[in-house]
Amino acid sequence: MADTAAASRTARARSWWGWGWADEHPDDAACAALGALLPGTLARPLPVPRVADLRIARPAVEPPPSLAHLVTDDPEARAAHAMGKAYRDVIRALRGRPGRIPDLVARPADDQDVADLLEWAGGRGVAVIPYGGGSSVTGGVEYRGDAHRAVLSLDLTTMDRxxxxxxxxxxxxxxxxxxxxxxxxxxxxxxxxxxxxxxxxxxxxxxxxxxxxxxxxxxxxxxxxxxxxxxxxxxxxxxxxxxxxxxxxxxxxxxxxxxxxxxxxxxxxxxxxxxxxxRPHHRASASVRFADFGAALRAVRAIAQSGLSPANCRLLDPGEAALSGAARDGSSLLVLGFESAAVPVDAALAQALDLARAHGGTPSSGAGPRGDEAVDAWRAAFLRMPYLRDGLARMGAVVETFETAATWTRLPALIDAVRAEVGAAARAATGHPATVNCRLTHVYPDGAAPYFTVLAGGRPGDEVAVWDHLKDVATDVLHRHHATITHHHAVGRDHRPGYDRQRPEPFALALRAAKTALDPQGILNPGVLVD
Amino acid sequence: MADTAAASRTARARSWWGWGWADEHPDDAACAALGALLPGTLARPLPVPRVADLRIARPAVEPPPSLAHLVTDDPEARAAHAMGKAYRDVIRALRGRPGRIPDLVARPADDQDVADLLEWAGGRGVAVIPYGGGSSVTGGVEYRGDAHRAVLSLDLTTMDRxxxxxxxxxxxxxxxxxxxxxxxxxxxxxxxxxxxxxxxxxxxxxxxxxxxxxxxxxxxxxxxxxxxxxxxxxxxxxxxxxxxxxxxxxxxxxxxxxxxxxxxxxxxxxxxxxxxxxRPHHRASASVRFADFGAALRAVRAIAQSGLSPANCRLLDPGEAALSGAARDGSSLLVLGFESAAVPVDAALAQALDLARAHGGTPSSGAGPRGDEAVDAWRAAFLRMPYLRDGLARMGAVVETFETAATWTRLPALIDAVRAEVGAAARAATGHPATVNCRLTHVYPDGAAPYFTVLAGGRPGDEVAVWDHLKDVATDVLHRHHATITHHHAVGRDHRPGYDRQRPEPFALALRAAKTALDPQGILNPGVLVD
CATH class of the missing domain: 3.30.465.10 (Uridine Diphospho-n-acetylenolpyruvylglucosamine Reductase; domain 3)
Incomplete structure (x- = not known):
């Protein structure tokens, strides 16, 4: 089997159980400080889980000699490929109950290797889970069930040219x-x-x-x-x-x-x-405060329907703006950015700011070619957020996001309903205060994609059950408000209930037929999209 | 069966055999004048064909009483639904050899009617050809072969709300x-x-x-x-x-x-x-002349890659510009237009014109909010063109278009090869001079869609064979230059050879499987896309 020493020699280690780089994770003291912000969290963080503490069975299959150089059964590699990076994945790792550990991890070097591995797996009844960076937050890269003799994680990252x-x-x-x-x-x-x-x-x-x-x-x-x-x-x-x-x-x-x-x-x-x-040579960005979130939605709609096409047009509600440190005065905050490699974009920004003002917005005085402090604060928080989520998860908190898209006509009632119903469900399930924040990540002439963050003290020990319940509540709200189960997080396994309700039946028939034609043995990522 | 008198009572009659309105067709004298421009055409135009002269068989099936009110076997309706409006369709009608005449024409009023008609047809082995306006130029709405007991044209135009x-x-x-x-x-x-x-x-x-x-x-x-x-x-x-x-x-x-x-x-x-x-409130358009077509291509590429996104950006080569009357001095002509409902667009036009000038273009002095004379001439010719094609077809000329798309890197050689190879084939096949003109209809940051017009004196009596030969030559050139068989004319039946070569095999497998799942009796538009 292949030597994975090269991977472990990389200067900076990826976390096998949580988001991103291991050395970016908040330490125990930082986790405790985060947890102190929420009632109902643990007194001490759950320990960082160790692969050595998992009971990892011997692989149920061995690769043939011709493919052995592509395949490893190294426990660290297998554990790191067992799940994606959703909150429920992180909790399962922290609680020592990860999803099924793949028997083998293969790293093909080219198309022929991929074809050879698929042929071998098809002949042996081995499930193959294609794996890129492993950042799925919808259960897209794990195996569930026991219909296959073994599971191979097909890690494509060697094919990186x-x-x-x-x-x-x-x-x-x-x-x-x-x-x-x-x-x-x-x-x-x-x-x-x-x-x-x-x-x-x-x-x-x-x-x-x-x-x-x-x-x-x-x-x-x-x-x-x-x-x-x-x-x-x-x-x-x-x-x-x-x-x-x-x-x-x-x-x-x-x-x-x-x-x-x-x-x-x-x-x-x-x-x-x-x-x-x-690469863009011309840039202009600004932030705009709104006292009223409804007015902010109308401003964003006007900009989305103007044809101005900003590169960045993210609207943070007051809770999200405060959480990211972008605005702490109860305002909603719109982050606007234009960029171009060919032509100046200041005029486009000015036109968009005029539309924002017409709907009651107050552009920041710091607007300029490199953005302003609110923009910078938001961007830094955006990249830091998944690490903080994992820190809060170690404190037994419930902290996760979900996203959708709906028409402008349906959007205000949808956002209100998600806040009210998911918030109430979180309070009922945890017995603690809960917040549901919202931002718009992508906007269209006919609607927008809201992204929700749920934050609550936990019911330590029951985190996965609590989250799965909240997700069911959220899926039901989305369905009633005719909002898609996902705008850009994919279906995976976690979104199947919502997806199956949403997918038109003729397409379901066509997709199943295509699956059978292309994957007659049913080995490819079983359980995502279709059964 | 349904009474089709209502359709024939409309004030203005559609041509059953040619493009558009019957009263817009050039008369015999106008056809003769067109034909006189090309050596090798007929002395007199082929007569306007009459449905009464076709031998139309009795329908091979009758609809059930429950659906009879939706269905007609009127010969005029059946003949008008026999083919689309490609040059080869017009010629076949003129020569009294149209494609297979459908047995029946159905006009469903709602979804349930459509479902009922499909169910009846599936049970009887009747092919169903969905039919909208009938303007296909790739054989998309006709039946070929004899694998079905009868043919039903499913005319959706009653569902118009x-x-x-x-x-x-x-x-x-x-x-x-x-x-x-x-x-x-x-x-x-x-x-x-x-x-x-x-x-x-x-x-x-x-x-x-x-x-x-x-x-x-x-x-x-x-x-x-x-x-x-x-x-x-x-x-x-x-x-x-x-x-x-x-x-x-x-x-x-x-x-x-x-x-x-x-x-x-x-x-x-x-x-x-x-x-x-x-509706757009702001408009700005202009035309730009280029002495060199290669320079014009580079200018259009710069505009397409600028992010300025003009609504109109059509480049006519010298032959196309002359044919449409937009420029007769051997120039290539770029027609540019911007429009917006929300914001002024003069600045965007000015930026695009700067890019055109930087590549050797000369903007027309008449540029302004309503465009200029060259733009107007081109637009009028654009709408008139199909009628003139039919007039030339009546003179036995070879006159047809085809279109494709390719990357900027491949485009110059592709256009040269089409002009040279299709032109040579047309001259060889007809024994007369032939021209192949080109315009770009749609442009992208990574390439463009060229539209070619072939114009030659004919080999009267052999028009369809000549055109099919030229189309084979064109398909081969497109294939060698990695240009799609169609950018926006669809595959139909005429493009199947090119499409079958182009379509990736995994998608072909998936498409065939989807077809079998959704249309198990194989009644839906048999012969397009898949067999």
Missing amino acids: VWEVDPESRAARIQAGVLGPPLENQLRPHGLTLRHFPQSFEFSTLGGWLATRAGGHYATVHTHIDDFVQSLRVVTPAGAGTSWQVPASGAGPSPDRLFLGSEGALGVITEAWMRLQE | VWEVDPESRAARIQAGVLGPPLENQLRPHGLTLRHFPQSFEFSTLGGWLATRAGGHYATVHTHIDDFVQSLRVVTPAGAGTSWQVPASGAGPSPDRLFLGSEGALGVITEAWMRLQE
């Missing part, structure tokens, strides 16, 4: 296993950028973004990674194929759109031609 | 059978517009646009109807379903994107929630 750059058409052919920073590092010498910056940028891969339809940097127009795809290469148990690298096509239903969002259930995306951009 | 308008979210629920003008007429009182204006606007339906991924008004960003879809309702032989009306979703592969472009092979789109816009 930018193969070709076409500067004239601004596109590149990129392997799917590359993480965000090394991807941008390989594009930088060409003066180009993908500019896809999800919160998980450091810890997620191009293939993961594509397979989950990740939401990215842009708050308007090209909000999902989907829009930057020229062509995909997919390896399936029934064969491999590549769509043509063209700027647009009307030849039948888009082949790429079937695999975008397929979450590893139809095939393994191994590379893609992606549309790139020049 | 806008059911609901949501002004706050700028969306409307619209029946699929509505033609362009009545659609806009129903939206106008709300101050809203779909702004989808294909060349076939008067003669095509919302459902047809959706099923064929039609290209529309906008030359940049939202170039296809796909981008304006919130939700689709689809009736299939295996059941009906509606996707959720949300501004965006990341819940699995997009269900709508499987049916967009499905060309009636997977189901019948019966209604859609569509994104609308306010």
Whole structure:
């Protein structure tokens, strides 16, 4: 089997059980300080879990000699590939009850390796879980059930190269296993950028973004990674194929759109031609305060319908603004940003600020080309947030997010209902105060994507049950208000109940048929999207 | 059976064999004058064909009494539904050899009618060809072969209502059978517009646009109807379903994107929630002349990559500019237009014109808010063109268009190769001079969609064979230059050879499986997309 020493020699260690870098995690004292902010948390943080304390069974299968160099049964690697990074995943690790540990972790070097591993797994009844950065927050990279003889985590991160750059058409052919920073590092010498910056940028891969339809940097127009795809290469148990690298096509239903969002259930995306951009030379950003959240929603709608297309247009409600340190006076805060490689954007920002003022907003005096303090505070908090969540999880708190999208017409009542119903359920379930904050992450002419943060003292020991109950309440509210089960977090396993209710039946029939045709043995990420 | 007298009582008659309105067709003298411009055409125009001269067999099936009120076997209706409006269709009608005449034409009034007709057809082995405006130019609405007992043309145009308008979210629920003008007429009182204006606007339906991924008004960003879809309702032989009306979703592969472009092979789109816009209050347009087509391409690329997003950005090569009367001095002509409901667009036009000047362009002095003479000339010619094509067809000329899309990197060589190879093939096949003109209809940061017009004296009597040969040559050139078989004309039956070569095999497997699941009896538009 392969030596994983190289991975462990990296200068900075990833946390096997929590978000991101191990050395970024709050220490015990910091966790305790966080927990002290919430009634009903533990007196001391749960200890950082150790792989050595898990009872990890011997693998149920061995790879054939021809593939052994790609595969490891190292316990640390297996534990790190057992789950994603949702709150319920972190709690399960902290409580010593992680999801099923995969028997093996494979790191293919190229398409042929992927095809060979799929063929071997198909012949042995081994489930294959495609794995990029492992940052799923919807149970997308774990195995549940026992219908398969063994589980193989297919870690694509060795396939991390930018193969070709076409500067004239601004596109590149990129392997799917590359993480965000090394991807941008390989594009930088060409003066180009993908500019896809999800919160998980450091810890997620191009293939993961594509397979989950990740939401990215842009708050308007090209909000999902989907829009930057020229062509995909997919390896399936029934064969491999590549769509043509063209700027647009009307030849039948888009082949790429079937695999975008397929979450590893139809095939393994191994590379893609992606549309790139020049790095922006012109930038302008500002923040706008609103005394009234309803007025702020109307302002954002006016901006979203104006055609001005800001790159950043995030609205924080008073709780979210306070939590991030961006505004502590009870205001709602709108963070606006424009950018362009070609033309100045100050006039566009000024037009958007006029629309905000017309709806009662007060732009910050610090608005300027590099943004202002509120913008900076929000950005720093945004990247820090998952680490704080894990610190609070160690204190037994309930702290998690979920997101959706709905039309402008439905949005105010939806947001009110989520706050009221999920808040009440959290208070009832924990016996402690609970807050539900909201921000808009992406906006459209016809609606927006609200992102909710739930924060409550816990019912230590029952964290997963409490959260699963709150999630059921949230799913029911979303369903009644005709809001999608997810805007950019994918379905995974955790969103299946909402997804199954939402998906139109003809598409369900087509998807099941496609799954059977491409994955006849049913080995690919069983349980996501379809049974 | 239903009385079709109502249809024939309309004030203005559609041509059963050619484009659009019968009274817009050039008369014999005008046809002769057109033909005189090309060597190798007929001395006199082929006569306008009459349905009475066709030998139309009695229908091979009768509808059941419960559906008889929806169905007609009127010969005029049957002949008018036999084919689309490609050059090869017009020629076949002129030569008295139309495609297979459908046995029956049905006009369902609602979803239940559609479902009932599909159920009846499935039980009888009757092929069902969904039919909107009948403007297909790729053989999308005709039956070929003899695998079915009978053929039913399913004309959706009775389902022509806008059911609901949501002004706050700028969306409307619209029946699929509505033609362009009545659609806009129903939206106008709300101050809203779909702004989808294909060349076939008067003669095509919302459902047809959706099923064929039609290209529309906008030359940049939202170039296809796909981008304006919130939700689709689809009736299939295996059941009906509606996707959720949300501004965006990341819940699995997009269900709508499987049916967009499905060309009636997977189901019948019966209604859609569509994104609308306010009518633009601000407009600015101009034309720019270039002495060199290569320089014009570079200018258009700079504009397409600038993020300025003009609504109109069409580049005519010298032949196309002369043909439309927009420029007769050997220049290439770029037609630029900006529009907005919210903010002035003069600055954006000025920035685009600066980019054009930097690449050697000369903006017209007549640039202004309503455009200039070259723009007007081009627009008038654009709408008149299909009628002139039919006039030339009556003279036995070879005159047809095809379109594609390719990256900027591949575009110059592609355009040169099409001009050279298709031109040479046309000269060889007809023994006469031939011209191949090019314009760019839609542009992207990573490439553009060229539209080619072939014009040659004919080989009267062999028009279809000559054109099919030229199309084979064109398909081969597109394939070698990695250009899609179609950017917005759909696949139909005429594009199958190119489509089958282009489609990635995993998607082909998935599409065939979806077809079998949704249309188990194989009655829906047999022959398009899959066999």
